[in-house]
Amino acid sequence: MKISPSGGLTAIAALALALTAACAPADSDGDSNDASTSAASSLADCQVDDLPLLKDGTLTVATDDPAFDPWFSDDDPSNGKGFESAVAYAVADKLGFAKDDVTWVKAGFNQVIQPGKKNFDFDINQFSISEDRKKAVDFSSPYYAAAQAIITLDSSPFKDAKTLDELKDAKLGAQVGTTSLQAVNEQIKPSTKALVYDDTTKAVQALQNKQVDAIVADLPSAYYLTAAEIDGGTIVGQFQPETGDQEEFGLLLAKGSKLTPCVSAAVDALADDGTLKQLEDEWLDQATDVPELK
Amino acid sequence: MSPSPRQLEREQYRRRRTLRRGAVAAVSTIVVLGGLALAVTQSPGWSNVRRTFFDLAQAKDSLPGIAQSFWLNIRLFLVIEVLVLLLGVLIAIIRVVPAPALAPIKVLAVLYTDIFRGTPTLLVVLLVGFGLPALQLTGVPTSLFWLGVIALTLSYGAYVAEVIRAGILSIHPTQWASGRALGLSYGVTMRKIVLPQAIRRVGPALLNDFVSLQKDTALLATIGLVEALRSAQVDQSRTFNFTPYVVAALFFIAATIPLARITDYLTVRSLRRENGLVT
Numbered sequence: 001m002k003i004s005p006s007g008g009l010t011a012i013a014a015l016a017l018a019l020t021a022a023c024a025p026a027d028s029d030g031d032s033n034d035a036s037t038s039a040a041s042s043l044a045d046c047q048v049d050d051l052p053l054l055k056d057g058t059l060t061v062a063t064d065d066p067a068f069d070p071w072f073s074d075d076d077p078s079n080g081k082g083f084e085s086a087v088a089y090a091v092a093d094k095l096g097f098a099k100d101d102v103t104w105v106k107a108g109f110n111q112v113i114q115p116g117k118k119n120f121d122f123d124i125n126q127f128s129i130s131e132d133r134k135k136a137v138d139f140s141s142p143y144y145a146a147a148q149a150i151i152t153l154d155s156s157p158f159k160d161a162k163t164l165d166e167l168k169d170a171k172l173g174a175q176v177g178t179t180s181l182q183a184v185n186e187q188i189k190p191s192t193k194a195l196v197y198d199d200t201t202k203a204v205q206a207l208q209n210k211q212v213d214a215i216v217a218d219l220p221s222a223y224y225l226t227a228a229e230i231d232g233g234t235i236v237g238q239f240q241p242e243t244g245d246q247e248e249f250g251l252l253l254a255k256g257s258k259l260t261p262c263v264s265a266a267v268d269a270l271a272d273d274g275t276l277k278q279l280e281d282e283w284l285d286q287a288t289d290v291p292e293l294k
Numbered sequence: 295m296s297p298s299p300r301q302l303e304r305e306q307y308r309r310r311r312t313l314r315r316g317a318v319a320a321v322s323t324i325v326v327l328g329g330l331a332l333a334v335t336q337s338p339g340w341s342n343v344r345r346t347f348f349d350l351a352q353a354k355d356s357l358p359g360i361a362q363s364f365w366l367n368i369r370l371f372l373v374i375e376v377l378v379l380l381l382g383v384l385i386a387i388i389r390v391v392p393a394p395a396l397a398p399i400k401v402l403a404v405l406y407t408d409i410f411r412g413t414p415t416l417l418v419v420l421l422v423g424f425g426l427p428a429l430q431l432t433g434v435p436t437s438l439f440w441l442g443v444i445a446l447t448l449s450y451g452a453y454v455a456e457v458i459r460a461g462i463l464s465i466h467p468t469q470w471a472s473g474r475a476l477g478l479s480y481g482v483t484m485r486k487i488v489l490p491q492a493i494r495r496v497g498p499a500l501l502n503d504f505v506s507l508q509k510d511t512a513l514l515a516t517i518g519l520v521e522a523l524r525s526a527q528v529d530q531s532r533t534f535n536f537t538p539y540v541v542a543a544l545f546f547i548a549a550t551i552p553l554a555r556i557t558d559y560l561t562v563r564s565l566r567r568e569n570g571l572v573t
Contacts, residue, residue, distance in 0.1 A: 113534040115342035136346065136534035173518060177531030195438070195518035196528060202424070206518055209427035211438065 043269055046262035048096045053259075054121050059097045061088050062107035062120035068200065070224045070283055071126060077104045083220070083283035084124045087143050090275050091122075091251070094266035109177055112252060113137060122251045122263055126218065128179045129250040138260040139250035141267040143276055146247045148183045149222035149290065150236040152214040153207065161236050163294050164188050171195065173203045173212035180216040183241050204229055218247070220284040227285075237293035349537045356529040356538035363525035364545045367511045370442060370521070374511075375504055377447045382454030387484065389455070390462050403455075410452035416513050419445045423517030442514035450507050457499045461492035494564060501557040505550045512546070522546070 054060045063084065066075050073081035080089050080099070092102045105120055112123045113136055122140070129139045150167065152158050158170050167188050173195040174181040184194045195212055197203040203215045204225060217225065219238050226233040241247050251267065253260050270276045297305075334340060388396065388403045410418065422445035426434050435441060465488050473483030493500070515524035522545050526538035 109531065114536070115346040116339055130532075132533040132535075176524070176527055181528065182532065193520060196515070196520050196524055197518055198516055202516065202518075205424045205428075209424060209436075211427060211436065211518065 043094060043262075043265050046095055046265060048101075051095065051259060051262060052257075054119070055103070057101060059092050059095065059102050060105055060119070060121045061092075061102060062105045062112065062118075062123040063125045064108055064112075065106040068221070068224075069228065070220050070285075078102070081283075083144070083279055084126070086279045086283060087270070087276070088124050090270050090279065091263060091266045094269050095262060115255075118254045121259055122253045122257075124251050126178075126249050127252045129248050130179075137255050138253040138257050140253065140260065140264040141271070142248035142250050143267050143270070144249045144280070146218040146220065146249065147238040147240055148180055148216055148247065149219045149238045150214050150216055150293065151207070151222050151226055151230070151233055152236055153210075153230070154232040154234050156213055158213050159234060159236060161293070162291070164239060167214065167236075167293075170213040171211075173197055173206050173215045175200055175203055175217065178217070179241060179247050180218060183239070184216050187239070187242060200225060201229075207233070219290070223285045235290050237291040239293040345535075347536045347540055349535055352529075352533065352535045352537035353541050356526060356541055359529065360522050360525050360538060360542050360545060363520055364522040364542075364549075366439075366519065366521045367508070367546075368549070370439070370446075370511045370514065371504075371508045374443055374446050374450070374507060377443065378450045378454050378503075378507065379500075381447060381451035382458050383489070385451065385455035386458035386462060389459050391480075407452045407455055410449055411456065413449070415446070415449045415510055416516065418449045419513050419516055421445075422448070423514075438514075438517055438519050441517060442511075442519055445517075446507065446510060446514070450503060450510075453503050454500060457496050457503065458492065460499075461496035462488060464495060465491050497564065498557050498561045501553055501560070505553050505557075508549055508553070509546055 048057065061077070063072065063077050067077050067082070067085075069082065071082050071084040073079060073085070077085050077088070080086055089099060089102060092099075107118075107120060107123055111119075112125070112127075113133075115136070126146075127133075127139070128146075129142060133139070150158075150161070152170075158167060161167050164187055167190070169191050171192055172184050172188065172190050174184050174197070176196045176198060181194065181196060184190065195206065197206065200215075200217060200221060203212070203217075206212045207215050208230065214236065222235050222238075226235055251263055253263065267276075385403050385406065388399055389407075419442070423438070423441050426441060426444070427436055435444070469487055469491065470483060473487045474480070478486070512521060512523040515521055515527070520528070522542045523539075526542035529538040530536055
């Protein structure tokens with residue numbers, strides 16, 4: 001078959017037109033960048049009917065899969081067990097949702113933070129609040145303040161460390177995306193580079209294989225890991241991140257979400273009436289006997 | 295001797311044709327690529343995407359760390375490529391040698407290629423990286439670097455063994471016959487006559503596997519090695535900005551382009567040599 005030049009050009013022009021038509025802008029909504037976060041609204045203005053929800057009448061909450069203890073229980077966020085599951089239902093309750101009106105969806109780390117439309121109203125997954133991150137997403141008021149903890153094996157020479165300095169020569173591991181990793185790099189400054197793992201399960205495996213001397217995680221996770229996951233595991237000590245503010249977890253919403261003020265108001269109300277404290281006592285073993293590492 | 299009028303006409307026609315073809319190619323390129331660029335940059339979410347994936351300040355921030363980590367990728371694939379080639383040749387030869395006494399080893403070689411070509415590379419990395427040390431055997435390397443090398447060598451050795459075996463089988467039987475007729479032993483015939491031709495013939499396919507291997511060094515992040523992609527991920531998870539990923543991708547592309555060009559060059563050269571094709 002011979003294509004004459006002009007015929008070829010016509011075909012290409014047609015193709016280009018088709019392409020441009022195919023890529024015509026889809027309807028977009030949400031994700032505007034005007035900071036709509038007016039001063040914290042009062043809960044009175046935040047009842048189900050006035051909320052800009054993903055699906056009318058239901059609150060869609062996201063978390064990662066698998067959902068780890070002690071934040072969730074049995075990998076089932078919808079059972080109300082585990083600290084974050086309980087907090088999510090408490091927030092829903094403050095906004096006027098019945099337990100049955102809450103739907104859970106799975107969202108991995110990257111899905112949660114990518115630009116564009118989100119598939120949830122808010123996400124609860126131990127996301128630490130930071131100024132850098134606020135450029136990409138919205139955070140609610142903090143619902144938990146976490147200390148960092150160092151976990152090692154009973155047989156390890158680092159078991160009796162009293163200061164962060166003593167851990168300088170340890171091979172440390174942490175989970176990617178956590179502030180634990182930042183704490184390692186900025187406060188302990190280990191002599192060999194810290195190893196980075198996808199999740200705590202892999203970091204624990206590396207600890208048991210003696211591929212790392214110690215792993216760093218937030219204190220509640222550390223408690224759970226030494227109690228349930230690691231044979232002969234022990235917590236060396238806890239420390240507070242000193243570089244920035246205290247480590248605080250917030251509910252994560254799309255940048256500029258109209259829901260942010262309401263969710264923040266709900267979290268504030270839970271803090272004021274003591275609910276958050278009570279849920280902490282119920283689900284998170286509080287550090288009383290873990291020494292502070294200077 | 296001046297060219298005939300007909301020859302001049304012919305040359306003129308060819309020049310005109312070349313010009314016309316060049317013009318058409320240029321116009322169509324501008325129209326199609328321009329249309330695509332327009333479609334992307336005019337989309338409503340483009341400003342978001344540009345901020346999230348192509349932020350210059352972020353790129354500058356993450357560049358030194360990623361560059362430093364990419365040196366680990368380079369060290370990894372240089373070591374692995376050599377080992378894979380050796381393992382591939384060994385397995386391929388075991389599979390083609392007509393020695394009945396070797397039957398058990400042949401069975402193992404067939405099993406090895408089947409299993410490791412069929413297993414997802416990531417799974418091999420996890421099994422070797424976390425499973426081998428868990429055995430607590432003496433002599434098993436504990437260094438993550440070497441565990442990573444073992445995992446990818448096992449995985450890619452199976453692919454490369456099959457490529458090389460195909461190469462050996464494609465060499466015409468007369469080559470074997472000639473070698474043996476000259477009084478060369480089987481081993482010498484294989485080493486000096488068949489193998490060199492076989493490797494040359496499958497060069498492009500081999501280099502293809504090596505390009506793929508270079509990218510798969512990123513899989514070793516799962517066992518704790520902080521290579522370029524993981525380094526990018528650490529930056530990305532701190533700031534929630536995806537630009538570091540794009541930076542890491544550019545490093546990988548930069549490392550594979552030379553290999554891709556060499557592959558093209560070798561392909562054309564062997565075509566010329568073997569078929570007298572002028573391309």
